[in-house]
Every structure is written in structure tokens, then in C-alpha cells.
Amino acid sequence: VDPEPWQTLAQQAIDTARSAGAQYADARLTRIVQHHYSFAGPDGGSVTDVSDVVGVGVRTLVNGYWGFTASPVHTTDEVVRLARDAVAQARVNARGTSRTVEMVPIPRITGHWVTPIATDPFTIPVEEKLDTIAYWMTYAERVGVEISDVPSYLHFARQDRIVATSEGTLVTQTCYETSGKIEVRHPVINQPHAKLELQGLTPAALGWELFAAAHIPEQLDAALAGILDRDALHQAAQPALVGRYTFVCDGVTMASMVEQTMGIATQLDRALGYEANAGGTSFLDDPLSMVGQLQVAAPLVTITGNRNVPTQLATVQWDDEGVVPESFPIVQQGVLVDFQTTREQATWLAPYYARAKRPARSHGCAAAEDGLSITLQHMPNLALAPNPQTADIAALMADVKDGVLIEGGSASADFQARTGLLRGNMRKITNGKLGAPLNGGGLLFDTLDFWKNVRALGDTTTTATRGTSQYRGMFSWFLTPSIAKGQPAQMTSHSVQAVAATIANQPLIDPTRKA
């Protein structure tokens, strides 16, 4: 993208909106390029999806009410039309009861930023990527396994984004995402457990180096033994015995728990009912009286939000309102201390910030899927702070007498993130020793009870990152319902980093057992 004509268009949109009567306006122009590679071709891989999609979105504020218009046409007359229509829309909305929108002040910023990556995947020729896929497939066969054509893929995305505001902020950013999924299966045994997924390919704000760092051939070398181990383990599996146990959850499992419970419940718009007709609300349903007071987890638990950690998907230099994001605690030593906010939302918590003698500041969670979607509060990157003492996964298990290990688990919760079900690969722990796999178990959790019963956290050796990407090929066919925001629904990318944890006295159930 040549930024200059885009900046001119953005400025024209804002000038038009201002002269049409908007008290505030911002314009976003985006271009998203995506390349999707499958493992399905007879000669190896193939390029199944190439898309190049642009958007111009204009947001205006008139008398406390927002208007928004968008289209893919990048011409002066079009952005003028968009700006006028957005102002007219805000004005008709403003016939409603009196409403005030205050946005916390920020310094005027201009600048340019690019995701720090080593190798731009779009500069690597298509032929070279296809050759790489073919090489992996041949290599897999040579070491006695097959790469499943479904669901394996490689995906590359680049989003160029300009944000301009009527306050004089003008920033341009280029954000990269790379991800892949490579499922390896046994060539003969056709069983769900006779396959495994290669590690290190979760969506990340990285370039082609993601694949080098994943050491694919080395993982393939170990794949057959890994699958046979899993198969042998499966033969020894026992049915999960319903009851209360101490659970040790690995980092991936805890990342999912952080995302699906605290990550959802601490979105301020959800907590106040702004998403009631969409994804739902929050068990933190009285933010002002709860924040700074409510014990939501054991004192050793600290969860922070951020959009500035390298390689993580929500990381930007400026959010869609021009805010420079910082790392902010959400749960500190077990106490709820903040919510995810935008500039408008930060003022909703002003009495709390005044009480706590902190400035009201946006946490930089304003984002949108692209220029065609309105800016909303979206989930930032989240992190569960590690144990500063040495505590690897073996150390966590060593203290467990009668318990269960969950690996690679994922959680699903109700529409207030109040209760839910955690499923994953379970193994018995007896007197600190890892035992047989358990079939068909699930941890039925109550969010507060789960977090308050965290007895130990792992150190950084147990850290895992889970990326949730907004890119699903060309279209938004399937949104992750618990992550999607707004109506019309949209989704943005974020990463969750977490360490392993020990949680006492949690119910193990058979989720497939009916009443």
C-alpha cells in the first residue's frame, strides 16, 4: 500500500465529517491480503485461497450518538459520501434520549509501525512454498507417517491499516499473521488417537520463520514413535471415575481457561449489558462496585492484558483509536482490579480510577476486524503470570496424591462465563506419578470456584501460548461464538499465554452421560 493517497482519503473523510457537524470522527482504511495453502494436491500442496480485500470505514459522533459507514471504494467522492452519510446517521440516532460520550484524552500521534518479523512470507515465491509442502509430505512418508490433507494447511495474512482521527492522530500499521496446522497420522491405523498435530504452529504475529522455529522435519522424525506411544497408551486407558480431584492443567489448558472465563467476563461492555443481545453478559455484573474489591481468584493468580508483547496476535503500536497500549493488570493477587476498555469505556470507570488515585486511561482494546466493521472493544492478549519460584510440570504433579492431568484442554462456558466444561486429554496422577489415560472425562467448573482453588502455578518452563486468529480464509463463515463481538458479529485476533496450574477439589464428570 502506498500510504499517501490513503492518508489523503482518510483526511478528506474526517474533514467532511467535521464540516457536516461531527464533534468527533475517525476513518480507517484497511487492506487484508491472505494466502491459504492446502496439502491436498496430487503433487503436494496447492494454493486454495488468495484474497485481497480493502475497506474504508468512517465513524462519527454527533450529540453523544455514533454513526458508521463503510465500503471498499477508495475514491474521494466515495469517502465524502461515507462521511456525510455517517454524520446523517449519527444525527438521526441522536433523536433518542440524551446521551453523552466522553473519550479519555490522548496525545496526538503520527507514525508508522510494522510487526517485527524476520521473513515476510509474501516475499517467498508461491513455488517455493509449494515445494516446501511437497518436501514435508515426502519426508513424512519416508519416516513412516502421512500428513492428513484435511485439516492441514498453511495460512498467511497481512493487514495494512490507517487510522486517522479528528483530533489529529494519523498512524499507519502493517500487521502480519502466520499459522499452520499439520496433522500427522498413521498410514494404516484409522483411529482418532492414531494421529497427532505438530507443535509450534499456533497463529502468531510472525513471518515464515514460524515454520523454521517449529523444526518440522525433526517433529516428523519423532511422529511415528509418538503415534505408536499414543496408541499403546490408549490401549491402557481407563474410564474416568466421576468424583472430586486435584487437577494439574498444562499451559495450553490454562490459556483456554483464562480466555473463556476472565477474558470474556472482564470485557467492560459485556459486563454492563452492551452485548446482552449478542454473546451475552458477564458474571461480573456490577463493575463499579466489584472492581478493586472482589476476590475472583486465589492470591497467587495475576492475569494481565496487553497489546504490546512481540509475536502475539493482538499486538499493535496503536489501537484503532490511536491509543498506545500498555500491559495492565486485570486480576492482581486474586483481586479484580480492572476491565478491558476503549477510550469511551475508560470514562465509565472514572469513579473507580479516581478512588484508586489512577488516571482514567484506555487500555487500548479498540479494534475492528477490518475497515468494513465498526470499532468495538475486543479481547487483548492475555497472560497468566508464572510462578517466580522453580515449578515445572513434574513439580506440580509431585504434590498431587490423587489427581488428574489435563493436556491440550479447551474450555467452553455459559453466556456469563460463570460456569462451564473443560475437556482435554486426561491422565491419572497417583502419589505424584503419572498414570493411565482417562477416557471420557470433563471438568465441570464454576469460574470463581475454579480460580479460587488454584493452589500452585508453574514456572516459565510450563508456559504455552494459544493464538486465536480472525482469519479464516476469505470469508467470515464461522465465527468463534464466544470470541465474536457485536452485531453484525466480528472477530479480531489475540493470543493468550499461560503457565500450568494445580487446582484443588474440582468435579470430574462424564460429559456424555445424560441425566
Next chain:
Amino acid sequence: MNNVVMCDPPVHDRPAHVNTTPAENRPRFLSEADCQGITQYLASVARGGGETDVRIWSYWTGHVRWARNQITTSGDVRNNYIHVRRNLRGTRSGTVAINETTDAALVAAARRAERLALLESEKPEWELLNPTTLEPALAPQLFSETTYQLDADHRAAAAIQLATTAASAGVLSAGYIEVAAHSIAMLDSQGRMYYRPYTQASYSVTVRDPHGHGSGWAGVDWNDWGRIDPSQITERALDKCLRSRNPVAVEPGRYTTILEPQAVCDFVWWMIGYRPSIDRVGNEDPRASPRHPFFKMGETSYPYMLARSRLGEQVVDPRITISADPMDPDLGFPPFSSWAESVTRAEVYHPATWITNGVLTALAYNRQYAVEKLAQATGLPNEGAFRMSGGETSIDEMITTTKRGLLVTRFDQITLLDLTSLLLRGYTRDGLWLIENGKISKAVKNMAFTESPLFALNNLDQLGVPQRVYHPATGRVALPQPVVVPPIKVRDFSFTALSDAV
């Protein structure tokens, strides 16, 4: 011939199209002539011979959203997705998707598609069996002027009035009105074309007690905004909110359960609309594991098991017939499956009856399956729109004939636990009541359920009159999936856990 020559695009005269029209007069979505103009232009700039296939999905959508009884966001958005496919030497093709209609964007897409085509392997034989004439497609009238003319002014006025209803009752409403006009087009450089415009309209609202003690929901979608009665929907959500306040907990267990039509849609959709459900292609794949219960393991030919379907077998209660017809005036949807690769390979929708009086009578398959396995020329697509037959029993009558049971407004956050039994887990939401001795006795706390539609539809007690429910297309350019279903009363529906979520 092996190298695509890369050079500056030639200058061609294009038919009048969206970019040369002044912004104020620009159409909100692409007309038939616009789509033809784009295709002709693409064909004229093509290099390397072969044919050009174009698919276009163009739309305008206008919406308004409110929460806490005030409008929070609104929007007016236009977009055009254009898939350009270049077929070179008849056997290799590449596809590129863009959303700009400028000459430069179209030329760049054609060039890129040509480069990709050379990297693709040759097409399998069945793909070469392209028919030269198009299969006739149904032409339901799905365009509503009432929907198209509901502008920002009218949407805001409706939102303000509807929010006032809740505000005067002392409760909080969060609602959403959306109207949209779409066109889908499939065309090629030989002038063959399908083009269908359609509109969509939806309204849904959640009304909550200000202290979070109760919540009610109601909603519906139609292609015609004129068929939606927003006041009546708001009243229903408000009534549910007021009656659902201060719920008490009841023990999880098996209950005689009345599912309102929305709950039936949320639940039964997994049996019909969920893509792997009635699809022959995926389920008959010898590697498929697990499989949908409409398929069973056939002879074992190690290492793979072949699956046979249950076609012709009784799968649910004989009172149930499930069908999908694009011409159904209360269903009505564009007569195509999701995008085919070319106009000649479009998957044309045929009226289908998946279940007839409880017997499985049809399963979906695509055109490749039709050609390879059935020696037929056309597929039988399923995009998830469906109508389920019902009965005459009103919900009131279902209640009066229930000694002890539950009444469910809708379900949420449903996940699939086990495909082979179609076992689902999800939560009740926005209104759950206990029925005792023929009367609603109290509001009860939400619960998680663990149940299969196949079990429930074999334990049917009563059925009511089918009606259109809220099931708008998901995602920007998904095809509409209208659903018409009755309320039902089933025995022994399994609720497995309590939830304090409101």
C-alpha cells in the same frame, strides 16, 4: 505458451459500472448489468487463452443496535466480493478473490489467477465433464422493497420507539435491527450467467431486569421487513423478562420439556443444518471417523470401514417430515449451494425432503459425488435451510397437559459432544419455567442440557404449528438459512447441570 507474459494492462472501454458512477448515484449492490460488465472486462484483459469464470457476491447492509435503552452503534455498509477464475488450456485454473471493481484491481486479479493456474495440477476427469448448457435454477422472489427502503432514519426511529417500551417498564433492552440486500452472480466469458438478488431483514431483542435477575429474548428474520412485527416481538421479550425474574433452582434430571420454536431450531439444526449431518460425501469416506448417526458401519475391509446410510429407515417419530424448498413462501432462499467454481458447475438447489414421516428419505451430496457415484449430472445440496412439520397443539395446551415439566425459550452455546450419537451440550437462556399440574408455577434458573436431537425426536409427545424463527445468515456473505419449525413437547429431556447465569 508456458509463460504468462506480464505487461501493463491494455486500455479497454468498459460498460458503465459502479466506479464511473458518481458516488451519490452509485447502486447499493451490483446489478445484473454491472456483473456482466465486470465479466466482459475480465475476459477482454485475459492472457493465455482459456476461459474466465466469475462469481460475485455483492451486498448492502443497514443496521442499528441499542443497549441499556439507547442506540449504541449503527451502520451502513456496502461490499462486493469478486472471485476471478482463469482456466488455462482447459485443465488448469487459478482463483483470486478481491473486493474492488476498479480496472486495475480486475486486471491484477486476472494476472494473478493466470499465474496460479500454471502452478495447479491438472483437473480430475469429472471436472472436465462440464455441461455446456446451464441447469435451470428456480427463481423465488426474494427481493423486498420494504426491506430495501428501510433507511437509517426509519431504523433509528424504530429503535428509539422499541427501546422506549422497555424503558417505560423500568427494564433494560438491547436490540438489533438489520436489513440487507444482496446479489449473487455466477458468470463466464461465454455469456452464461445466474444472477439472483434477495433481501434479508431481522429483529431480535433481549430485555433484562436492571439488577440482572431476569432476562427475556425474542426475535425473527424474514426476507421482507414488512413481515416482522417489532412491537409484538418486544412485548414478548419484555413479558419473558418480567416473568423470568428471581428464578429458583430445580434439580437437574429428566423432564418433560416444551421447546418453543426457537429452542427447536437451536437444537434440531444440528441434525439437518450442521454440515456433516446429512452429507453423504464426508460420511461415506472410508477414513471418516466418527460418523453421523444417519450412517452406519458397513462391511469391514481393513483398515477402513465402509459406511452405509440409513436411507429408508425410520429415524425419528413418524409425525416428522423435514424438507427444504427454495420456493416455499415461508422459507424462500436463493436456489444455490455455496459458491461453485464456475457457473456451469453451480450446485443448483432442488427441493428436498430429507425425512418423510420419520423415514430418512434423502441425504445431501455434491455434483462430483453425483457424477462419480450416482451417474447423475446434478448434486443435491443442503445449505441448512429447513422446514419441520408440526401439529395443532398450542403451547398453552402443551402446558395444561403437563403434570411436571419445563418450558424452554431458547438454547445457547451449544457444542457437539459426540457425533456418532449427535449428543449436544448447551444452556437454556432468556426464560426457563417450571410447569406443575398444568400451570407455569415458577421461573427457574438456567441449566445445561446433554441431549441428542435423535433421542428427543423419538420421544415426542405433542407438536404445534410451525413458524419462522430467528436464524439469520452467519458471516457477511453466508447464504440465508431460514428455518420454520413447530414448538414441541418431548419426554425425558436430559438436563445435567445448574447454571447461575442469567
